[in-house]
Amino acid sequence: MSYAVEIEHLYFSYPDGTQVLKDLSVAISEDDSVGLIGPNGAGKTTLLLHLNGILRGEGKIKVFSREICDETLARVRRDVGLVFQDPDTQLFMPTVFDDVAFGPLNMGLPQDEIGRRVHRTLGAVDMEASAERPSHHLSFGEKKRVSVATVLAMAPRLLVLDEPTSNLDPGHRQQLMEILRGVSMTKLIASHDLEMIRVLTRQVILLSGGRIVAYGPTREILSDHQLLKSNGFFLLS
Ligand code: ADP
Numbered sequence: 001m002s003y004a005v006e007i008e009h010l011y012f013s014y015p016d017g018t019q020v021l022k023d024l025s026v027a028i029s030e031d032d033s034v035g036l037i038g039p040n041g042a043g044k045t046t047l048l049l050h051l052n053g054i055l056r057g058e059g060k061i062k063v064f065s066r067e068i069c070d071e072t073l074a075r076v077r078r079d080v081g082l083v084f085q086d087p088d089t090q091l092f093m094p095t096v097f098d099d100v101a102f103g104p105l106n107m108g109l110p111q112d113e114i115g116r117r118v119h120r121t122l123g124a125v126d127m128e129a130s131a132e133r134p135s136h137h138l139s140f141g142e143k144k145r146v147s148v149a150t151v152l153a154m155a156p157r158l159l160v161l162d163e164p165t166s167n168l169d170p171g172h173r174q175q176l177m178e179i180l181r182g183v184s185m186t187k188l189i190a191s192h193d194l195e196m197i198r199v200l201t202r203q204v205i206l207l208s209g210g211r212i213v214a215y216g217p218t219r220e221i222l223s224d225h226q227l228l229k230s231n232g233f234f235l236l237s
Contacts, residue, residue, distance in 0.1 A: 002030040004158045004186040005051060005063055012046060012057030020046045021057060022210040028188060028203075030064070030157075035197035035218060036190040038207035039232030044190040045085070047207065048160050051188070052080040064157055078107065081156030085163040087143035091135040096127060096146050099135050103154040121149040125179050141172030148179060158186045165193045194233070198222055206231060 005028040012021040020043045028034050036044050049055040051063060053073045061068045068076050084090055093099040097118055104114040122128040125145040130138065135146060144164070151159065164180065165173045173196070180187070180200055191197055197204060197218060204221040206214040208231045214221055221227065225235055 003027050003062070003065070004030045004032070005188070006061070006065075007050075008060040010047075010050065010057050010059035010061065012043075012050065012055060020210050021050075024059070024210065024212060026205060026212055026215065028186065030186055032203055033187040033201045034189070035201035035204040036188060036207060037192070037194070037197060037204060037221075037233075038213075042207040043210040044207055045162055046210075048082065048162050048188070048190055051158070051160055052077050052082050054082075078154065079157045081151035081154055081159050083148055083151050083159070083161045083164060085166060087140070087147035088136075090147040090150055091143060094134060095132055096122070096135050096138070097131040099146060100131075100149050100153050103150060107154060117153045117155075121153040122146075124152065124182065125149045126175070141168055141175070144168060144172065144176060145179065148176070152183065156185060158188065159183060161187070161189045161191075163191050163193075164189060165191060165196050194222060194228075208232070 007024060007026050010021050010024040013019040038044055046055065050057060050061055053068050053076055063076050064079050066072050066076060091099045093102055100118045100121060101114050104117050119128060122131055125148055127142060127145050127149060130142065135143065138146065164176055168176060177196055177199060189201060201218050204216065204218045205212055206221060213231060214227060228235060
C-alpha cells in the first residue's frame with residue numbers, strides 16, 4: 001500500500017514548554033480522505049502544521065515516502081497543500097488573480113501555464129468573475145474559497161484543510177463542501193463539523209490530549225456516541 005503520510009513517534013512541545021503531541025504514530029493511505037476530529041486544544045492544528053514542515057517535532061514524518069528534513073522541505077511543500085483556518089493568512093497580494101498565481105509563480109511554471117491554473121482553480125471555486133478584485137474586499141466566504149484556490153493551483157498531492165467550514169453561513173458552507181467533494185487528491189480535514197466529516201471523509205482520526213484515541217471508518221467512529229461524548233462532543237441524540 002502507498003502512503004501519503006507516515007508518522008512515527010512524533011513528540012512536539014511549544015517553546016513555552018506546553019507538550020502538545022505525545023508519541024503520535026499514524027499512517028494515511030494515498031487517495032484516502034481522512035477527517036481529524038477532537039476537542040479544542042487536542043493538537044489538531046499543531047499536527048497539521050507538521051505535515052509541510054512549518055513545525056518540526058521529534059520523531060519521523062514521511063510524506064509520499066519522503067522523510068521531512070531540510071533537504072526535502074521544498075519538495076514536501078509542493079506535495080502538501082495546507083489551507084489555514086483564517087483565509088487572511090493565505091491572501092496577501094493586491095488581487096485575487098495574483099494571490100492564486102503566487103504559488104505557481106514560485107514553482108517556476110511558465111506564464112501561460114500559470115494563467116491556465118489560475119482560471120481553472122478560480123472556476124472550480126466559482127470565483128473567476130472576481131479575479132481582478134482585491135482579495136481584502138471579499139466576503140469571508142469568498143476569501144475562504146479563494147484561499148482553497150491558492151492551494152489547488154499548486155496541484156498538491158495531499159490537501160490539508162484546517163476547519164474549512166468554520167464561521168461560514170449555511171450557503172457558503174454547502175458550496176465549500178461541494179468544492180471539496182469535487183477534489184480528487186488525498187485529503188486530511190481537521191474540523192468540528194461532523195456532518196461535513198461524514199459527507200467528505202472515509203476515515204476518521206480522533207485526537208485528544210495530543211494522542212490518537214481512535215482511527216477507523218468514518219461511519220463507525222461517528223456512530224460511536226459514547227466515544228464522541230467522552231471526547232468533548234455534545235450530541236443531540
Ligand atoms: P486544536 O487545533 O486541536 O484546537 P492546537 O494544536 O491549536 O489544538 O493547540 C494544542 C495546544 O497547544 C493547546 O493547548 C494550545 O493552547 C497550545 N498552543 C497552540 N499554539 C501555541 C503556541 N504558538 N504557543 C504555545 N502553545 C500553543
